[in-house]
Amino acid sequence: MNIAGLYGPVRDDLNAVEERLRQLSLTESPSLNALLGHVLNHGGKRLRPALTLLIGKTYGTDLDLLAPMATAVELFHTATLVHDDTVDASSLRRGRPTVNNLYGGAKAVLFGDYLFAVAAELASMTGNLRVVTLFAQTLRTVSSSELTQSFRNFDLSQSRQRYYGSIASKTASLFVLAAESAAVLSEASNAIVTACREYGYNLGMAYQIVDDILDFVGAEEDLGKPVGADLLRGVVTLPVILAIERNPEDKRVARLLEMRSEEAVQDLLRLASSEAMIVESYRIAADFCAKAHAHARELPVGDARQSLLDLTTYVTARKS
Amino acid sequence: MNIAGLYGPVRDDLNAVEERLRQLSLTESPSLNALLGHVLNHGGKRLRPALTLLIGKTYGTDLDLLAPMATAVELFHTATLVHDDTVDASSLRRGRPTVNNLYGGAKAVLFGDYLFAVAAELASMTGNLRVVTLFAQTLRTVSSSELTQSFRNFDLSQSRQRYYGSIASKTASLFVLAAESAAVLSEASNAIVTACREYGYNLGMAYQIVDDILDFVGAEEDLGKPVGADLLRGVVTLPVILAIERNPEDKRVARLLEMRSEEAVQDLLRLASSEAMIVESYRIAADFCAKAHAHARELPVGDARQSLLDLTTYVTARKS
Numbered sequence: 001m002n003i004a005g006l007y008g009p010v011r012d013d014l015n016a017v018e019e020r021l022r023q024l025s026l027t028e029s030p031s032l033n034a035l036l037g038h039v040l041n042h043g044g045k046r047l048r049p050a051l052t053l054l055i056g057k058t059y060g061t062d063l064d065l066l067a068p069m070a071t072a073v074e075l076f077h078t079a080t081l082v083h084d085d086t087v088d089a090s091s092l093r094r095g096r097p098t099v100n101n102l103y104g105g106a107k108a109v110l111f112g113d114y115l116f117a118v119a120a121e122l123a124s125m126t127g128n129l130r131v132v133t134l135f136a137q138t139l140r141t142v143s144s145s146e147l148t149q150s151f152r153n154f155d156l157s158q159s160r161q162r163y164y165g166s167i168a169s170k171t172a173s174l175f176v177l178a179a180e181s182a183a184v185l186s187e188a189s190n191a192i193v194t195a196c197r198e199y200g201y202n203l204g205m206a207y208q209i210v211d212d213i214l215d216f217v218g219a220e221e222d223l224g225k226p227v228g229a230d231l232l233r234g235v236v237t238l239p240v241i242l243a244i245e246r247n248p249e250d251k252r253v254a255r256l257l258e259m260r261s262e263e264a265v266q267d268l269l270r271l272a273s274s275e276a277m278i279v280e281s282y283r284i285a286a287d288f289c290a291k292a293h294a295h296a297r298e299l300p301v302g303d304a305r306q307s308l309l310d311l312t313t314y315v316t317a318r319k320s
Numbered sequence: 321m322n323i324a325g326l327y328g329p330v331r332d333d334l335n336a337v338e339e340r341l342r343q344l345s346l347t348e349s350p351s352l353n354a355l356l357g358h359v360l361n362h363g364g365k366r367l368r369p370a371l372t373l374l375i376g377k378t379y380g381t382d383l384d385l386l387a388p389m390a391t392a393v394e395l396f397h398t399a400t401l402v403h404d405d406t407v408d409a410s411s412l413r414r415g416r417p418t419v420n421n422l423y424g425g426a427k428a429v430l431f432g433d434y435l436f437a438v439a440a441e442l443a444s445m446t447g448n449l450r451v452v453t454l455f456a457q458t459l460r461t462v463s464s465s466e467l468t469q470s471f472r473n474f475d476l477s478q479s480r481q482r483y484y485g486s487i488a489s490k491t492a493s494l495f496v497l498a499a500e501s502a503a504v505l506s507e508a509s510n511a512i513v514t515a516c517r518e519y520g521y522n523l524g525m526a527y528q529i530v531d532d533i534l535d536f537v538g539a540e541e542d543l544g545k546p547v548g549a550d551l552l553r554g555v556v557t558l559p560v561i562l563a564i565e566r567n568p569e570d571k572r573v574a575r576l577l578e579m580r581s582e583e584a585v586q587d588l589l590r591l592a593s594s595e596a597m598i599v600e601s602y603r604i605a606a607d608f609c610a611k612a613h614a615h616a617r618e619l620p621v622g623d624a625r626q627s628l629l630d631l632t633t634y635v636t637a638r639k640s
Contacts, residue, residue: 028464031471083433087426106407109429110467113403116433117460120440124453132452133444140437144348153350281482 001046003318006310009303010053013063013070017049020071024118035099039078042094047207048178051311055182055196057304065126065185072122072135073178079115080142080174082108085318087150088233123181131181139176145169153234160241164205171211172204174299179203195298199308202292206315209285212237216273218320228269238281239272246270285316323365323638326630329623330373333390335382339370340391344438353432355419359398366528368393370499371631372529375502375516377624385446385505387615392442392455393498399435400462400494402428407470408553443501451501458497465489473554480561484525491531492524499523513617519628522612526635529605532557536593538640548589558601559592567591 006046007014025036049070056066084090085098086108092098100108123135149166152158161248181199215230216239230237244250250271271277289312296308327334345356345568369390376386404410405418406428412418420428436459443455469486472478499520503513535550550557564570570591591597609632616628 029468029471032464032467035467083429087429105425107467107470109403109407109432110463110470112429113436113463114435114460116436117456117463120456121453121460124449124456127449129447129449129452131443134442136401136437136440136444140434140441141432143437144352145429147352147355147427147434148349150427150430151349152384 003047003314006307006314007050009307010057011190012051013053013057013067014046014050016063016067017046017053017070017074020067020153021074025132032111032114035103035107039082039099039111039115042096044094046074047311048077051175051178051203051308052182053198054300054304054308054311055117055179055258056186058299058302058308059186059188061182061186064217066182068122068125069131069181069185070178072119073181074172075119076139076177079112079119080146082115083112086112087146090229096320126179126181126185128185134177134181134184138173141169141173145173149235155242155319156236156244158236160238160242160245163236163238164242167205167208167212168201172209175204175207177292188283192298195295199295200291200316202288202295203312203315206285206292206312208286209238209281209288210316210318212319213239213278213285216269217278227299228273231265231269231272232274238284239277242270242277242280243268243271243274246276282316288314289316323367323634326375326627326634327366327370329627330370332378333373333387334366334370334379336383337366337373337389337390337394338385341394350432352431355423355427357420358404359419359431359435359574362416366394367631368397368494371495371498371520371523371628374501374624374628374631375499375619376506378619378622378628379506379508381502381551386502388442388445389451389505390498390500391499392439395435395439396455396459396497397494399432399439400466402435403431404466406432407466410549432506437586446501446505448501448505450504452500454497454504457468458493461489461493465493468478469555476556476560476564478556478561480558480565483556483558483561487525487528487532491528492521495520495524495527498627512618515615519612519615522608522615523632523635526605526608526612526632529601529608530636530638533559533598533605533607534640536589537598548593551585551589551592558604560588560602563588563591563594563598566596602636609633609636 003016021040025033026038052073053063053066056063061159081093082099085093086100086105089100090098090107091101098108099111103111120135120139124132126132145166149170167273176197177200180193183196188196199310212230213238216228231240236305293309296305296312299305299308341360345353345360347353348356370442372393373383373386374388376383401413402419405413406420406425409420409425410418411421419431420426423431440455440459444452446452465486469480469490497520499516500513503516508516533548535557536548551560613632616625616632619625619628
């Protein structure tokens with residue numbers, strides 16, 4: 001399944017967003033323009049702005065209203081990546097050097113702030129107070145969750161529910177913002193706004209679970225980062241939680257909690273990468289996708305809705 | 321001149337803002353609450369929220385409308401301090417350990433993001449789109465300026481105009497936000513909104529110039545940080561610029577540009593701290609204060625306006 005094909009109904013609209021992003025990197029000081037060019041021209045999937053545009057398209061909503069919000073959502077996402085990479089001291093993202101790697105952590109912090117600010121400004125350009133409030137609330141949800149998570153690294157006692165709460169805040173919340181804001185800007189009914197929220201939430205949950213699966217079984221060249229990177233820096237995800245749930249008596253797990261040695265982490269990595277854990281993780285992702293699919297069916301029939309439905313399949317089938 | 325005395329007309333309102341800040345640190349996870357408690361209970365001056373409240377008071381504006389914005393402005397300011405300290409790897413702020421010092425840079429980055437988010441959420445609670453847009457624009461101004469400045473450290477060729485542009489973006493913009501948003505929320509005329517902008521701008525310029533003077537002549541125990549700290553990390557401020565302007569033939573300045581040695585920086589520190597440069601810097605700050613004073617006179621007569629007028633004197637008289 002090809003993502004470009006799914007974007008068909010909003011290809012021109014996505015190009016308009018791409019042009020807005022490109023224009024951004026022409027208007028600031030030369031040093032800032034270079035930074036913008038580096039993070040915005042990476043060939044990312046643009047999945048979040050596509051959600052906004054596809055949902056708006058099902059209602060024939062004016063692009064002038066949707067494009068600032070779609071651009072805001074992409075910049076918000078980019079800002080969180082820049083700060084996450086800085087916080088984790090990651091050197092690669094999508095196979096390219098990170099901002100903190102190229103420019104140092106100090107500039108990466110300030111640049112992330114700048115991206116959040118431009119995103120907030122674009123959100124306010126919609127002129128819709130409900131959307132602006134949703135934007136601010138999402139920013140709070142994402143950042144408070146990242147912060148709380150940072151106090152929990154290497155906590156192997158994390159339950160599945162806590163993991164769901166964490167990825168809901170970190171990832172699904174931004175999918176919700178992308179989807180719900182499109183429904184609000186389209187002046188859809190409350191029932192549809194709720195359906196779009198639920199679609200965004202469930203699609204985002206599945207997306208992050210697959211991300212976490214790919215951290216164990218993905219190919220390094222597809223991911224653009226080392227396999228097992230999350231676990232190595234102490235982030236406990238679904239395959240690990242399932243491995244611990246399934247092996248309550250396993251002395252290795254108890255030992256890992258105490259030792260945190262490289263060898264112990266490699267043991268857990270093997271356990272979490274086993275076929276049973278990966279299959280079960282994919283099954284859980286598919287459950288979320290099924291729910292997303294059901295909610296998308298509440299939208300008006302057409303090409304754009306079909307893409308939203310097909311995205312629920314794409315999300316679990318993707319390799320990177 | 322006592323700042324608490326100047327706040328007299330809005331003492332209860334400031335207490336309400338203080339209570340909102342205190343409540344914030346009771347509602348999150350224990351680790352996040354501890355961080356909030358650390359940065360919010362520092363006995364800071366609360367000058368920016370006081371501006372919002374005093375201007376609102378001259379129009380008898382409802383505190384329920386002003387308090388969220390005043391709180392937003394203080395949190396915005398706090399967020400920039402947390403990120404600035406992280407970027408500069410500063411260990412002390414107001415004589416107390418910084419967040420990055422206590423918790424490490426990674427948590428400080430995420431915590432600053434969280435503070436920006438809560439501030440944005442509070443700004444959106446005013447329900448006033450013009451204020452929300454102003455908030456986002458100010459965030460962009462501050463962050464793009466900080467970033468541009470970070471590429472310019474140890475650039476001794478900076479002109480006075482460039483310095484003014486830099487402190488306008490970094491400091492005065494937030495005073496403008498505090499003042500202008502109060503006028504907008506008070507439904508004041510366009511002429512008054514402009515007067516409040518100008519008041520905030522000029523007061524903010526004077527405030528930052530005095531900050532930069534105190535970096536050279538303040539007592540370490542008043543400042544809570546080492547004397548000359550800005551210059552030591554390469555930030556060129558008004559006394560330095562004046563010293564360079566006044567001594568175009570001085571070989572020391574040229575040498576400094578090449579050497580950047582500890583000894584060369586100490587030479588420049590002495591030159592910038594000389595009485596002539598400090599007196600001239602204070603004269604320039606006083607000019608900005610005089611303009612702020614003139615603009616504040618356009619507001620309705622009363623105790624609150626008197627405090628706004630007196631603040632222009634306080635700003636240059638303060639010792640920390």
